Amino acid sequence: MKINTSIIIPVRNINDYIRHENLPAFAKQSYRNFEVIVLPNKLQKEDRTLLTHYPFLRIIPTGTITRPALKRDIGVKNASGNIVAFIDDDAYPKSNWLKNAHDIFTKENISCICGPGVLPVHANIWEKIFDEILVSPIGSGGYGYRFTQKKARFVDDYPSMNFLIKKKLFQHVGGFNNNFWPGEDSKLCNDIVYKEHEKILYSPTVVIYHHRRNSLVPYLRQHMQYGYHRGAFIAVGDKNSLKINYFLPLLFLLYCISLPLFLPFLTTLFLIPLFTYILLSLTIALKAFFKYKDIFFVIAIPTVLFLTHVLYGYSFLKGLVVGFIKKDKIYGDG
Numbered sequence: 395m396k397i398n399t400s401i402i403i404p405v406r407n408i409n410d411y412i413r414h415e416n417l418p419a420f421a422k423q424s425y426r427n428f429e430v431i432v433l434p435n436k437l438q439k440e441d442r443t444l445l446t447h448y449p450f451l452r453i454i455p456t457g458t459i460t461r462p463a464l465k466r467d468i469g470v471k472n473a474s475g476n477i478v479a480f481i482d483d484d485a486y487p488k489s490n491w492l493k494n495a496h497d498i499f500t501k502e503n504i505s506c507i508c509g510p511g512v513l514p515v516h517a518n519i520w521e522k523i524f525d526e527i528l529v530s531p532i533g534s535g536g537y538g539y540r541f542t543q544k545k546a547r548f549v550d551d552y553p554s555m556n557f558l559i560k561k562k563l564f565q566h567v568g569g570f571n572n573n574f575w576p577g578e579d580s581k582l583c584n585d586i587v588y589k590e591h592e593k594i595l596y597s598p599t600v601v602i603y604h605h606r607r608n609s610l611v612p613y614l615r616q617h618m619q620y621g622y623h624r625g626a627f628i629a630v631g632d633k634n635s636l637k638i639n640y641f642l643p644l645l646f647l648l649y650c651i652s653l654p655l656f657l658p659f660l661t662t663l664f665l666i667p668l669f670t671y672i673l674l675s676l677t678i679a680l681k682a683f684f685k686y687k688d689i690f691f692v693i694a695i696p697t698v699l700f701l702t703h704v705l706y707g708y709s710f711l712k713g714l715v716v717g718f719i720k721k722d723k724i725y726g727d728g
Contacts, residue, residue, distance in 0.1 A: 398427040399492060399558070400473030404465035405434050405483040408441050408453070411605070412483055415514070417448050419486035419603075425493035429474060432483075433465040463570035463578035466554070470564060478561050480554040480579075485511055485604040494599040495558050506559045506586060506594040508552040510543050511604030523694050524606040524613055526682040532674050533699055535639040543598040550587040551634040552594060554579035556602045563592060580623070584632045610698065617702050621709030629717025640710065646671070647707030675699050 401420070405412065412432065420430055430451050434441070437455045445451055454472055456465050470478050477499065481487065495507050513525040527533035528541045538544070540553065557579065567585045570578045586592045607613035621643065627635040649667060656664070675696035682691035 397429050397474040398496065399425075399429075399477045399479055400469070400475035400561075401428060401430045401479045401481060402466050402469035402473065403430065403432045403481055403483055404456075404462040404469070405432060406460065407436070408432060408434050408438065408444070409483060411486075413444070415486045415603075416481075416483065417444065417451065419489070420450065421448060422489045423487065423492050424490050425496055427496075428492055431469045431472060433469050435460055462554075466578075467569045470561065470569060473561060476561050477558055478564055479558040480556075481602060482511075482555045482604065485555055485602045486514075488601045488603070491600060491602060494597070494601075498595065498597055498600070499558075499560075502595065504595050505563045505592050506557070507600055508549065508557045508594060508596050509600030509602065510539060510541060510598060511553075511555045511602050512542055514603040514605060517605065518608050519688070519690065520609050520613070521606040522686060523682070523691060523698060526678055526685075526691070526695060527699050527702065528606070530674075530678050532671075533678065533702070535642060537639070539596060539598075541604075543601065544596075546598060547596050548593050549583075549596050550594065551580050551583045552596065554582075555604050556600065558600070559586075563590065566590070580627060580634065581632070584627075584634045588633045613698075614701055614705055618705050618709040621706035622713035625710040625713025625715075626717040627713075629714055643703040643707035644710050645707075646703050647711075650704065672696070 403412070403416070417430070420428075428450060430448070432451065432453050433456050434453065435456060437453055441453060445453060452472070454468065456468055459465060459468065466480060477495075479492075479495070491509075495509075498504065498507055513521060517525070525541065529538045531538060534541065539547070563586065564582075567582065567590060570582055583594060586594060607616055624635055624640050628640065653668070676692075678699070679692045679695040682695055683689065
């Protein structure tokens with residue numbers, strides 16, 4: 395049987411997520427016409443046992459090529475399927491993930507499908523804190539559908555944690571073909587929608603489970619990288635980055651900086667945004683408290699939410715400035 399779908403997973407090393415969650419979940423897929431291509435830096439001796447245990451698995455070491463975008467391009471070049479699916483190493487699919495995606499590709503005139511990456515059942519407290527923030531409108535900037543099931547829609551930007559595309563279209567746009575991280579998926583989507591005029595369908599039935607960062611510093615660093623590259627993409631005019639949502643953390647940062655400067659002249663009207671922000675933060679925190687029955691959520695969520703927005707806003711401004719000044723260098727490490 396000819397392989398229909400090739401799942402591409404870039405990793406540094408084959409980790410416990412791959413061994414204990416990802417590959418076992420693929421073994422339970424109701425749709426069987428697929429292969430999984432994992433791309434670590436090196437093939438370790440203990441990894442060879444996985445190849446005998448999972449007949450659908452292929453492991454392709456990438457050596458000195460370590461960036462996820464470049465690894466994904468290598469995976470596609472070696473893919474046997476006419477559909478390529480991208481999923482992160484710390485994610486794993488529901489048993490009907492491929493079946494539901496295949497049904498959509500068969501019934502709809504669509505070349506790209508994406509779906510939510512919901513929090514796994516086995517997640518630590520920090521993952522739960524980050525998830526409560528990400529699924530909220532204020533925490534995600536209106537993109538909560540990426541992290542929980544919402545109604546179907548067409549989108550112009552989506553992370554590669556759960557993204558399926560016809561191989562022919564992927565090759566036509568030149569693949570990722572870049573050294574961006576994060577942000578390579580945003581550039582790909584911009585090319586698909588605004589250069590090739592293709593549609594990307596978000597479906598709530600194409601579900602994966604996706605871990606959040608498991609501690610505070612990596613989470614904040616991740617969102618600083620998101621902010622930096624989003625600002626850089628805006629500087630070069632990527633249409634799917636030109637949304638007011640992405641500017642809001644910067645506006646919030648500037649607002650916070652202005653508070654002490656204008657302290658003697660503050661009026662109730664000027665403080666309304668701050669009071670509203672605090673109220674919304676506490677609402678998310680209290681909702682999480684009643685859900686998990688842990689007081690730590692009440693303390694952590696407002697703090698993490700504030701740090702996320704301030705650091706994203708700072709990095710966004712940095713990326714915006716660097717993007718306008720040195721457009722050939724905007725996709726560095728930030």
